[in-house]
Amino acid sequence: MVKLIIDSQSVEAEETWTVLEAARYYGIDIPTLCYYEGLSPTSSCRLCVVEVIRGGRSRLTASCSMPVQEGIEVRTNSERVRKARKVIIELLLASCPNSRTLQCLASKYGVTKIRFKPEDRGCILCGLCVRMCEEQMQAGAIGFVYRGVDREVAMPFHTRHEACRECGACQFICPVCEMPCQGPMQPGQLCNACLDAVQLEAFPSKD
Ligand code: SF4
Numbered sequence: 001m002v003k004l005i006i007d008s009q010s011v012e013a014e015e016t017w018t019v020l021e022a023a024r025y026y027g028i029d030i031p032t033l034c035y036y037e038g039l040s041p042t043s044s045c046r047l048c049v050v051e052v053i054r055g056g057r058s059r060l061t062a063s064c065s066m067p068v069q070e071g072i073e074v075r076t077n078s079e080r081v082r083k084a085r086k087v088i089i090e091l092l093l094a095s096c097p098n099s100r101t102l103q104c105l106a107s108k109y110g111v112t113k114i115r116f117k118p119e120d121r122g123c124i125l126c127g128l129c130v131r132m133c134e135e136q137m138q139a140g141a142i143g144f145v146y147r148g149v150d151r152e153v154a155m156p157f158h159t160r161h162e163a164c165r166e167c168g169a170c171q172f173i174c175p176v177c178e179m180p181c182q183g184p185m186q187p188g189q190l191c192n193a194c195l196d197a198v199q200l201e202a203f204p205s206k207d
């Protein structure tokens with residue numbers, strides 16, 4: 001077992017655990033988007049940011065991929081973490097300003113405006129769909145294509161891949177492929193109406 005401190009509590013964790021798994025085991029809430037139990041972590045969204053103090057030095061890191069280490073102190077809700085988390089939510093919202101999931105995160109963590117220019121890409125490049133298709137569905141029908149601002153998820157040559165079984169798992173797992181927000185938003189503002197939203201169906205009807 002590894003001994004560490006999380007939010008001022010001395011805890012013990014299995015050597016194979018990540019900081020996120022240890023925190024969740026002890027009931028400490030850390031928000032995540034690109035992490036999904038059973039899929040390999042890629043630490044692409046950075047939402048699970050925590051402050052880690054070791055040897056008197058502090059740094060921010062993604063908790064979903066950081067292994068627990070003997071003697072470290074982890075702060076999941078320090079001023080530094082809260083500020084970083086808000087900026088990350090703002091950046092994600094700029095990519096998908098109408099996402100209910102992101103709007104709910106904004107409400108929960110006190111983000112009330114987006115300072116970055118919104119460009120509705122419909123994707124935060126979290127890679128969950130790619131990993132779900134490859135690791136759980138064993139299909140490998142989709143992947144990332146292009147680089148930089150053109151980066152997106154697609155099937156090879158943008159044509160239907162024969163390996164795709166149309167299982168819908170990629171859509172199910174996507175944190176932003178939901179019905180667009182219906183709230184009365186002004187450009188650059190967040191309506192926060194999603195606080196009253198009902199839970200979405202896993203496979204919403206297209207009609
Ligand atoms: S619907 Fe197709 S692309 Fe999506 S997870 Fe299933 S097999 Fe993969």
Ligand code: SF4
Nearest residue numbers: 123124126127129174
């Ligand atoms: S389509 Fe959805 S699940 Fe796939 S990378 Fe984009 S945001 Fe993530």
Ligand code: FES
Nearest residue numbers: 043045046048064
């Ligand atoms: S949940 Fe850890 S980086 Fe996305």
